[in-house]
Amino acid sequence: MPTPLELIKKKRAEAVSRIIGKGYLSTKRVYVGMATCEIAAGSKDVMEVFRKAVSLGLTDVYLSQKGCAGRCNLEPTVEVIEAGKSPIKYGKVDTTRAQEIIERHLKKGEVIQEWVID
C-alpha cells in the first residue's frame, strides 16, 4: 500500500500531465481575473474576447481564469506569462484593450507598456 504522501505525489504528477495536456506549455499563458470584483468590473466580456480569439484559431496560448490578485482600482486584470520573460500584468482591461492585447502582444509579442501595472 502506498502511503498517503506517496499517493498525493502521484496525484500531483497526474494533475500536472493533465494541465500540460490542456496546453500549459504553450508559449503564452493568459490569465483573466474572474472573481466577484473582477466580474463586476467587466471581466466576463474580456474573457469572452480571449475565448473567441482562441476558438477562431489563435494558437500557442493557454487561457485560464484566476481569482483576484487584489488590485481593486485597476480591474479587470489580465496577466500574460511567457517562459523566460517577466510576467506582464495588465490593468483596466476592457474588451477593446483585450482585443489589442491579442493583436499586439499575443500575436506580435509587443508589450503594451502604458497598460502595464508596475
Place this chain on the structure above:
Amino acid sequence: MTATYRIIVCDGTSCLNSGARTLTTVLKAQLDKHGLTDKTTVSLSGCLGMCDKGPIVVVNPGYTLYGSLTEGDIPEIVEEHLVKGKPIARLAIQEDHLYNRFFRVFGDAKFFGHQMRVTLRNCGIIDPESIDDYLSLRGYEALAKAVTDMTPQQVVAEVEKSGLRGRGGAGFPTGTKWKFTAAQVGTPKYVICNADEGDPGAFMDRSAIEGDPHTIVEGMAIGGYAVGSSKGIVYIRAEYPLAIRRITKAIEDARAHGLLGENILGSDFSFDMEIRLGAGAFVCGEETALIHSIEGARGMPRPRPPYPSVQGLFGRPTLINNVETWANVPVIVLDGANWFRTVGTETSKGTKVFALAGKVVNTGLIEVPMGTTLRQIIYDVGGGIPGGKAFKAVQTGGPSGGCLPEQYLDTPIDYDSLAKAGSIMGSGGMIVIDEDSCMVDIAKFFLEFTQNESCGKCTPCREGTKRMLEILTRITEGKGQAGDIDKLERLGKMIQKASLCGLGQSAPNPVLSTIKNFRAEYEEHIHDKRCRARVCENLVTYEITEKCVGCGACRKVCPVTAIAGGPKKQHVIDQDKCIKCGQCFKTCKFEAIAKV
C-alpha cells in the same frame, strides 16, 4: 520599453541588517558600469520570508533567488547573469515554500513587492475551479503529510508552536483552541469555517475563497484530523454566490479524488464537509450566534463559557476558525512552524490580510507580515494619499475598531500594538481618511451600523448605542451641548462592560477612539458649531465668492429663494433663509460658491 531584467532587492528588516542597502548601491554602480541601467529596473520588496538566507536579491525573468550575498558577489551576478545570461548556481538558493508562488508572478510590481502572500498565495495565479491547478502547486500535500507522518497531537503541537492567532477578530491563539477541542473525549466533534464576513466593506474572506477554495478545504481537513472530527461545515453568507459555488465545487472535486470522505488517501482518517448559508446578520458571525444559526435557532449569542471547543454545535466540541486562519494551516504543516515563526512580531506571527480602502491611491486586497508599519502599508503599498491631500487618520478593525492619527503611522502593527494604540486588528478592514473627512461623522457611520445590527438581547447594547447615536446625531446637526463628550464616554464605557457579546463590547470603540484622538473636532462641533472638514451639512455656511459671474444658475435651483442677484452681478445668499441644502454648491459651474 520593457526592461530586460527586473531585479528585486529584499528591503525587510533582517536583510537591511545584513547589508541590503550597500548591495543596492553596489548593484546600481555595477549596472552603470556595464551600461545596463536603462535596461534594468531595481525595486525593493518587503521581507521575502527567507531571513536566514539574507540578504537576498531576485533576478527576473526566471525568478532566480540569490542569497547570503556579500558586496563582492554583485559584480559576478551582473557580469555572468545579466551580461552573459548565465545564472550562477553557486549563489542561487533553492526553496520550495508554499507561500511565495504569488511573488514569482507579481513580486516585481510595486504594489505587490512589499506584500507577503501566505494565505493568498494562490489567489490570482491559479484557476480556482481546477483541482488540478491546486494539486500541481503541492495542494493537499500538507494533509497527506499530516496523516502520513504526524500524529494528531503533533499537528496540534505544530500549530501551537507556530504562534498563529485567530484572524476573525479576537486574535485568540489558534493552537490553544485546537488543544482544548482535541482534549475533549467522544464523538462527534465539529469543525467550522467562519465565512460570515459581516464588517461593512470587508471582502477578504470572499476573495480568498473565490481565488483559492481548496486551501480552506485542506486546512479544515487537517483541523479535523488534529482534533478528532470527521465533519466540517463552512458557514458562508448567502450574498456570496460565486464563493459558494467555488467552495462547493472544491468540496465535490476533493471528494471525487478521495481527499474528502471515508479513509482519505487510504488512511484511517475520514472527514467530509458541507456548506451552510448565513442570512447576513452581522451578529451571526459571532461564534455562539453562528452555532445557533446552524442549529436552526435564532442567531443570538449566548454567554461563554462554555466555549464552543467544549460545548458547541449540538452541544458537541466544536473547533471554529476564520477563513484566513484556516488558510494558514497547510503552510504551517508544510513549511513548518519554525519557518512560520520567522515572520511577524514577538506576539503575532505570520501575515495579515487587509482590505485597503478609502483615500489611498492603490486600493485593494493586501497581505503583509505582522509588524509592517501603517506608513509602509499606506505609502509603499497603497501609494499614498491622492490629490495632494493631507493624511488624517486610518481606521482599522471596522465597526469594532478605532481611528489612529498621524503619530501612530510608524507603529509596527500587530494585535497588541493596535490595541495599545486604541484600535484593534479586527478582521482586516483598513480605511484611510484624509482631511476631507469629519471624524464625528465617521464615528457616527460605524455606530449606526452596529446600532442597527444589535440583536437586542442586552439592554446596554440595544438602548445604550441608541442613546449614543442620538447624541452624535445632534452634535453633527449643530445641536451639541456642553457635557455631550462626557456623556458619550460614560455610555461607551458602560456598554463595553455590560454587553454580552463582542458586538456590544466593541460598538463604542469608533466613538471612544475618535474622542481620544480627535477631541478638538468634537469640541468645535459642539461649541463653535463648526465642522472643519465641512462634511456636516448643518455646520456649513454657503457663501458666494467674487468668482461669481452672475449666471443665476444657483438662484434658479435654490428651493427657498435665498439667493439674490442680477445678471452678471455677484450673487448673495441670505443666510437667514438658507436651509443648507447644498443645491447651489452642486450647481455652480464656476466654483464660485464656497463652504465655510
